[in-house]
Each structure stands twice: as C-alpha cells, then as structure tokens.
Amino acid sequence: MSIMELNGGSCVAMVGKNCVAIACDLRLGNQALTVATNFSKVFPVTPSTLVGLPGLATDTMTVWEKLRFRTNMYEMKENRKISPQTLAHLVSSTLYEKRFGPYFVEPVIAGLDNSGVPFIASTDLIGCINFAKDFVVSGTASEKLFGMAESLWEPDLAPEELFETISQTLLNAVDRDAFSGWGAIVWVVEMDGSEGKVTKRWLRGRMD
Amino acid sequence: MNATEVPVGHQFDPYSNNGGTILAISSKDFCVIASDTRQSEGYSIQTRYAPKCHKLTDKVVMAVNGFAADGNMLVRTVKQRLEWYQHTHNSLPSLASIARMVQTILYGKRFFPYYSYVILGGIDRDGTGGVYSFDPVGSYERESCRSAGAAQSLIQPFLDALVMGKNQSDPSLVVKNGERANLPLERVLAIVTDAFTGATERHIEVGDGLEIYVVKTDGVEVIRKELKRD
Numbered sequence: 001m002s003i004m005e006l007n008g009g010s011c012v013a014m015v016g017k018n019c020v021a022i023a024c025d026l027r028l029g030n031q032a033l034t035v036a037t038n039f040s041k042v043f044p045v046t047p048s049t050l051v052g053l054p055g056l057a058t059d060t061m062t063v064w065e066k067l068r069f070r071t072n073m074y075e076m077k078e079n080r081k082i083s084p085q086t087l088a089h090l091v092s093s094t095l096y097e098k099r100f101g102p103y104f105v106e107p108v109i110a111g112l113d114n115s116g117v118p119f120i121a122s123t124d125l126i127g128c129i130n131f132a133k134d135f136v137v138s139g140t141a142s143e144k145l146f147g148m149a150e151s152l153w154e155p156d157l158a159p160e161e162l163f164e165t166i167s168q169t170l171l172n173a174v175d176r177d178a179f180s181g182w183g184a185i186v187w188v189v190e191m192d193g194s195e196g197k198v199t200k201r202w203l204r205g206r207m208d
Numbered sequence: 209m210n211a212t213e214v215p216v217g218h219q220f221d222p223y224s225n226n227g228g229t230i231l232a233i234s235s236k237d238f239c240v241i242a243s244d245t246r247q248s249e250g251y252s253i254q255t256r257y258a259p260k261c262h263k264l265t266d267k268v269v270m271a272v273n274g275f276a277a278d279g280n281m282l283v284r285t286v287k288q289r290l291e292w293y294q295h296t297h298n299s300l301p302s303l304a305s306i307a308r309m310v311q312t313i314l315y316g317k318r319f320f321p322y323y324s325y326v327i328l329g330g331i332d333r334d335g336t337g338g339v340y341s342f343d344p345v346g347s348y349e350r351e352s353c354r355s356a357g358a359a360q361s362l363i364q365p366f367l368d369a370l371v372m373g374k375n376q377s378d379p380s381l382v383v384k385n386g387e388r389a390n391l392p393l394e395r396v397l398a399i400v401t402d403a404f405t406g407a408t409e410r411h412i413e414v415g416d417g418l419e420i421y422v423v424k425t426d427g428v429e430v431i432r433k434e435l436k437r438d
Contacts, residue, residue: 143361143362144361144362144364144365146362146410147359147361147362147363147364147365147366147403147406147407147410148362148365148366148369150362150406150407150409150410151366151402151403151406152366167375168369168375168376171374171375172365172366172368172369172374172375173365175365175368175374175375176361176364176365176368205375
C-alpha cells in the first residue's frame with residue numbers, strides 16, 4: 001500500500017472562458033476506515049487563486065501552512081498579491097527543498113492573474129510543474145478524473161457551464177474510487193471588474 | 209511507486225500484460241462491443257492491429273483483454289465448444305448459456321488462470337441486448353454497460369455518467385437499479401468513440417485503431433475507425 005493512498009482524496013482544476021474552477025472531495029480516511037467527511041483539500045491563497053493539496057493529510061496541512069507563511073511574507077515584502085504563475089513556482093521550490101524526503105502531496109493550482117487570464121498547473125510530489133492548458137487532476141481518483149475530464153472538457157466554457165463540467169467530472173470519478181468521495185466542494189473563480197469573484201458550492205454526491 | 213513494492217528475486221513469469229481496452233454497452237434491441245486494436249508490452253507496440261473482439265455467433269460477440277496469448281486461446285476454446293454444441297444440439301446456444309459456459313471454462317483453470325478479462329455482448333433469447341462481464345476465474349454478472357482493460361478506470365466513470373445517467377438530475381437519463389439503459393444506436397456509437405478517443409489521449413497502451421461490433425437481432429455489423437498512433 002502506497003503512502004499516497006493512506007488518507008485518500010482527489011482534486012481537479014479546469015480552465016474556462018475568463019474563469020477557472022477547482023474542486024475536491026471531502027473524505028479523510030485511515031485506509032478503509034473513513035475518519036472525517038469534512039476534510040477539504042483546497043485552500044484560498046489570494047482572492048483569485050486557490051491551491052489543492054491531495055495526498056497524505058498531515059502533509060496537506062503542513063504544506064498549506066508553509067505556503068500560507070510564504071505567500072504572506074511575499075505580500076508583505078512585495079506589497080502585492082502573488083500571481084498564480086509565481087505561486088506555482090513557489091509550490092515547486094517548497095516541494096523540491098525536500099527532494100530526498102518529500103512531502104506526500106501532489107498539488108493543483110488554479111487562479112486568475114491581474115488581467116483576468118486563467119491559469120492552472122499541477123506538480124508532482126517533488127515539484128515538477130505541469131503547465132496544462134485544459135485541466136489538471138490529482139489524488140487517488142486521478143485516473144478516473146483523467147478519463148472523465150478528457151471526455152467532458154471543451155475549451156471556452158462559461159462559468160456556469162464550467163461548474164457543471166467540473167462537477168460531473170469529479171462526482172463520477174470519485175464514485176468509482178473507494179478512497180475518495182463523501183461530498184465535494186467546487187470553487188469557480190471569475191473576474192468581477194478588477195477583483196476576483198469566487199463562488200463556492202457544495203455538491204450532493206454518493207455518501208459511501 | 210513505493211520501494212517496498214518492488215518484487216525481489218527472479219522466476220519465470222508465465223503472464224504478460226498486452227494492454228488495450230474493451231467495452232460493451234447494451235440497449236433494448238442491440239448491443240455494441242468495442243475494442244482498440246493496439247497490442248503492446250511495456251513501452252513497445254507489438255502490433256497496431258490485433259483485434260480483441262471475436263464474433264461467436266450471429267447474436268454473440270466475445271471481447272477478451274489482458275494477456276493476449278491466454279485471451280486468444282480462450283476464444284479458440286470457446287469457439288471449439290460452440291462447434292461441439294452445434295454438432296450435438298443442431299443449434300447454437302443463447303447469450304446467457306454461452307456466458308455460463310465461459311464461466312465453467314474459466315473456472316476450470318482456477319489454479320492457473322487465463323489472465324483474461326472477458327466481456328460478452330449480444331442479443332439474448334428474448335431479443336433484448338445484454339452484456340456479461342467476467343473476472344479471470346469466471347465470476348460473472350449481467351450488466352448493461354462495462355469497460356475492461358488498461359483504460360477501465362478512465363472509461364467506466366464516463367459510462368456511468370452518460371449511459372446510466374449517474375449524478376444527473378434529468379429523469380429521462382437516469383437508469384434505475386436493475387434496469388437497463390435504453391439509448392439509441394447513434395448516441396451509443398458516439399459515446400463509444402468519445403470514450404476511446406479520450407482513453408487514447410491519456411493512456412499510452414490505448415490507440416492505433418478502434419473496432420466496434422454492433423449486434424442486432426438481424427446480425428452483426430463491424431465499424432472500424434482510426435485512433436491516434438502515438
């Protein structure tokens with residue numbers, strides 16, 4: 001049994017027309033035993049960027065705290081919010097620091113930069129960045145998410161359409177994964193003038 | 209990817225994994241059984257055209273996936289048993305009967321199994337479409353929709369959503385427990401094609417070509433399509 005499969009959990013992020021969406025399931029387990037059904041793996045970094053950290057739950061929490069520290073310091077020093085591209089590189093260097101004793105998380109990043117251009121990325125557990133143009137997947141249901149996203153995604157989806165697409169992608173994928181599920185949350189990020197507007201929705205799914 | 213999972217020592221491994229993916233979807237009066245045509249071993253492609261679907265009778269098609277040598281021998285065995293059946297009974301068995309026979313053939317090698325995931329598809333005695341799926345030692349179940357092979361984890365959730373209407377709120381799409389989906393043929397063919405093109409994109413062992421068998425009450429039709437060869 002792999003360490004990445006101890007707690008379970010999955011995330012997916014997708015690009016739409018002037019918007020991005022990121023979603024995760026809510027399960028936290030200890031192998032087959034489900035311990036919590038309210039464990040979100042996605043965290044907001046700026047008003048228009050979020051990061052998902054599926055994998056070993058203790059590392060989900062630790063990497064989030066390290067990232068929160070580093071992005072807060074960035075904001076204090078630079079007097080501006082970190083852009084999603086820079087955040088991706090920050091995540092990458094944070095993980096590569098532990099190259100020979102890594103954090104067991106495989107992050108996904110989603111956000112809009114200052115000019116509202118959508119950005120998504122994912123990294124492996126030692127920080128190799130995948131700059132995808134369409135979607136990124138991670139977690140115990142990653143293969144299922146690949147299959148769903150590859151068939152359901154199309155370019156230039158409006159925010160409401162993107163919400164439906166990412167929701168169906170996540171729900172049907174985690175329903176086939178014993179270690180993911182027990183509810184899901186979807187965040188859709190769009191530009192409202194010059195500010196990021198995030199809509200957060202809980203999904204009703206199979207509770208098993 | 210864990211160091212604790214690497215096997216230690218050397219011994220002759222009688223099995224090999226030849227990749228590929230198969231799927232079958234049934235509806236009220238037809239059944240579609242499809243497979244890609246790539247046969248691989250590790251990162252090498254052995255051949256771009258090795259079909260995994262085999263016509264058994266005018267009403268039944270058998271798809272095998274896993275270890276190609278075992279799959280091909282299994283098909284030969286099943287075809288031989290059907291010949292013997294025809295000689296003794298002067299007719300061919302129904303889909304459900306062939307399914308039961310496949311179980312006994314597979315379980316016959318319970319202690320040195322055929323490394324084959326079998327999907328049987330066709331029209332049963334009452335004229336309705338049906339899909340039977342098996343594990344390598346013969347456990348089987350009748351379903352309306354099943355994928356197997358390398359890209360099973362990619363394709364099955366897609367089938368759950370589009371064929372069985374799972375997680376959808378439109379009541380006309382949802383298939384209740386125990387019932388069979390009732391989609392038109394063009395829609396099923398589109399779903400099959402999309403499933404395979406999606407799997408081809410994201411799974412290295414899937415590609416080259418797609419062979420779709422359509423079984424209707426009046427016979428079997430084959431549709432061949434190209435898939436990406438990379």
